[in-house]
Structures are given as structure tokens and as C-alpha cells.
Amino acid sequence: MPMNRPVATALAAALCLLTAACGSSSDGKAADATAEAAASKTGYPVTLDNCGQRETFDKAPGRVVVMNGASVAEVSTLLALGLGDRIVANQQTYGNSEVPGRAEAIEKLPDGGVKQNDAFDVPRETMIGLRPDLVLSTTAYGFDEKNGFATRDQLKAAGAHSYVSPQGCDQDTAGMTIADSYRLLRDMGKVFNVSDKAEELIAASEKKIAGVADKVKGEKKPKVMVLFSNMSMGGNDFSSVVAKGIYNDILAEAGGANAFENASEGSFADLSKEKVAATAVDALVVIGYNDPDPAAYAEKLLKEFPQWPAARNNTYVTLSDSMYLGPSNDLAVEEIAKMLHPGAL
Incomplete structure (x- = not known):
């Protein structure tokens, strides 16, 4: 049966669109495969869902600021992973440690010349001036604007990632367990592409505690x-x-x-x-x-x-x-x- 020209033209257009769509899907799959191969080789990109915010890292951070938070969790984790050279300003210290040499290693870290505010941590202007690419805080308190701190959105606008440690999203650590220490290690292992080291530390800890x-x-x-x-x-x-x-x-x-x-x-x-x-x-x-x-x-x-x-x-x-x-x-x-x-x- 002969086909009139408008119908033929419409069908040809549809086939063209279908072909293009198939081509686009193929190209997309190829692009995804290329991205996966690159990620497998480099370890990046890495995305963390952290306190309702997604942080995607395309490379390992090189200018890390560790906020005070009355903690040593974050600085100790970075040192245990061999990442002390990435810290440009550390505000955490307990003055002593059960790990030989750790207190001394923390003492030697740069403090960035920070003059803490009335909330005993890094003020907003000082934080932005440090040009960090990653800021670590024990709880969400460290990113609360009313305390004089840079918010996570303000840090993102300045080119910095931010991270709140496990159980710190609502500033209530009553539910914290040893598993949260392992999660912090794993997250930092992923961010800095040292997951093997993180898993090694976790396995050794689990073995000792189980014993x-x-x-x-x-x-x-x-x-x-x-x-x-x-x-x-x-x-x-x-x-x-x-x-x-x-x-x-x-x-x-x-x-x-x-x-x-x-x-x-x-x-x-x-x-x-x-x-x-x-x-x-x-x-x-x-x-x-x-x-x-x-x-x-x-x-x-x-x-x-x-x-x-x-x-x-x-x-x-x-x-x-x-x-x-x-x-x-x-x-x-x-x-x-x-x-x-x-x-x-």
C-alpha cells in the first residue's frame, strides 16, 4: 500500500530519533564504562553522604583544617592513616595519648596561626583565609553560623569540602560506638585513597578487641x-x-x-x-x-x-x-x- 509523503516523513523522523537515542545510550554506556575504569585506577571520584549533604571528591585533599570540637578523633585518624602532611591547621589536642609519639606528632602540626573565637574554634573569616579544600568537624556545631563559624554552604562556595564525623550530625554523641570509629577511618580512607591502610587498622583493632x-x-x-x-x-x-x-x-x-x-x-x-x-x-x-x-x-x-x-x-x-x-x-x-x-x- 503506498505511503503518503507526510507519513513517510514522520516515520523517517521517528526512526532517526530512535537511532539517535540508541546511539546516545551506547555513547552514555561507553562514557560510564570509561568513568568506572578511571575511578578504578585512581580511586576517584568518591562521594560521601554526610549529614544530609553529598560531598564528591575528584582528588585527595591537600589543605585540611581540623576544627577543635573538644576532640582528637579527626587529627588522630589522619595521623594513623599517614596523612599528617595534608593538615594546614589543626586545633585538636589532648596533650597526651596512649599511642607512643602521637601527642608529640600532634604538637608539631601547624595550627595555621588561628586565634580562636569565643566558641573556642576557627572563626569564619579566618577559616576562609586558610584556603582549605577539606574542613573536619566532630559535630555540626563547627559549621553553625550563629557560633561565628563558616557554614558548609559557605565553605563549598569557597571551594572547600566539609565533613562531620559519625554521630555528630545532631550534636548528640550519646549513641556513639566503636563502630563509628571504624566508619571515620573508612570514610577518610576513601577520601584520601588509602582504604587499604584504613581496613588494615580496622582489622587489627577488631582482632585485639575480640581477643x-x-x-x-x-x-x-x-x-x-x-x-x-x-x-x-x-x-x-x-x-x-x-x-x-x-x-x-x-x-x-x-x-x-x-x-x-x-x-x-x-x-x-x-x-x-x-x-x-x-x-x-x-x-x-x-x-x-x-x-x-x-x-x-x-x-x-x-x-x-x-x-x-x-x-x-x-x-x-x-x-x-x-x-x-x-x-x-x-x-x-x-x-x-x-x-x-x-x-x-
Whole structure:
């Protein structure tokens, strides 16, 4: 049957469009394959979904700013991955560490000449002036404009990526666990294309913790008080006592339990002297945050509360960065287990 010209023309156009579409799909697949091959070879691009924001890295950052955040999680993670040379300004320090040489390595890092603002961190103008390509913050607090900080959008506009560490999106770290330390390592491993090193560190930590946990399995779990030495966070005599967070996960792996876990819904409890005195404490874990002598603080507490089993047996250990988010939680698990169950290890 003869086909009129308009219909023939329309059909030819449709076939042309179909052919073009097929060609476009083929070209797209080829382009995707090329991109995948390039990513496989270089490790980039890398995309992270971080606190509701997507960050895509086309190369490893070379100018990193580590915000304070009352933490050493981020700087310790970078050092553990061998990335200290990427840091142009670090604001984190505990003053000491369970890892030999780490405190000294942190001390030697550049601080960027930063004069911290009233919120004890890098002001917006100073941050932009540092020309970072990656800014790390323990919680979303570090990117809050009302605190005088550069927002994540402002940093993006200035050409910088930003990253909030695990459990820090809503500034509530009560749900933090050791797994979050591993996630931080993995994320930084991807960002800097050192995933093999990150997985090596994680595997070693998991193996050590599993070994300790197996040795103390079935043992009675002593009640442990965990607190920061010489630090005030509230209105009561004992406002730096740990209630929830990664500390409890560490205690559990070491065969212990937090004596004050139910004293607060948040990470810290603000306790009176009477409440502390009325609680049976079997052991102390004192975290030294820029305190040159946390042991003196522990001994003072034991004298102040002689009724504690911990005081009668002089049972305490002082720790620092291994008790917090970071790459060294296995060291805290081991040291606490030795204190609580010396016959098992």
C-alpha cells in the first residue's frame, strides 16, 4: 500500500530519533564504562553522604583544617592513616595519648596561626583565609553560623569540602560506638585513597578487641565510673561524669559496666557529691584532657570516697584519646580489661 509523503516523513523522523537515542545510550554506556575504569585506577571520584549533604571528591585533599570540637578523633585518624602532611591547621589536642609519639606528632602540626573565637574554634573569616579544600568537624556545631563559624554552604562556595564525623550530625554523641570509629577511618580512607591502610587498622583493632572480650567473657562486670579530670561541664560538683556514648561500648568489651549509665539521657551526667557518694564504684577510668597529672585527680577521688570498693582496692586507670572516637579504642579496651580482670589477661 503506498505511503503518503507526510507519513513517510514522520516515520523517517521517528526512526532517526530512535537511532539517535540508541546511539546516545551506547555513547552514555561507553562514557560510564570509561568513568568506572578511571575511578578504578585512581580511586576517584568518591562521594560521601554526610549529614544530609553529598560531598564528591575528584582528588585527595591537600589543605585540611581540623576544627577543635573538644576532640582528637579527626587529627588522630589522619595521623594513623599517614596523612599528617595534608593538615594546614589543626586545633585538636589532648596533650597526651596512649599511642607512643602521637601527642608529640600532634604538637608539631601547624595550627595555621588561628586565634580562636569565643566558641573556642576557627572563626569564619579566618577559616576562609586558610584556603582549605577539606574542613573536619566532630559535630555540626563547627559549621553553625550563629557560633561565628563558616557554614558548609559557605565553605563549598569557597571551594572547600566539609565533613562531620559519625554521630555528630545532631550534636548528640550519646549513641556513639566503636563502630563509628571504624566508619571515620573508612570514610577518610576513601577520601584520601588509602582504604587499604584504613581496613588494615580496622582489622587489627577488631582482632585485639575480640581477643580481650573472649578472655573476659563470663566474668562479673564491675561498676565503673568514667569521668574527665579537672573539668567542669555543669553546675554540680561532678559534671564531667560519662553516662552514655562510645565509653560504654568500650567498657562492655572490656568486661565492665558504667555505674552512671542511667544518670542521664545524654552523654554526660551532672551529679551532686551526694549522688556520687551513694553509688558503689568498683573502678575508676579517668580521662586526661590536657591534664598533665590525671592520676593525682584519680587518687584524690579515691581518698574523698573511701567507701567505694575502688578506693579500698585502689582500682583505677588513666587514659586519654583511646577512650574517645578515633583509631585507638582497642588500647582502651585492653587497659581497662587488665584493670578489671587482671587474672583473665
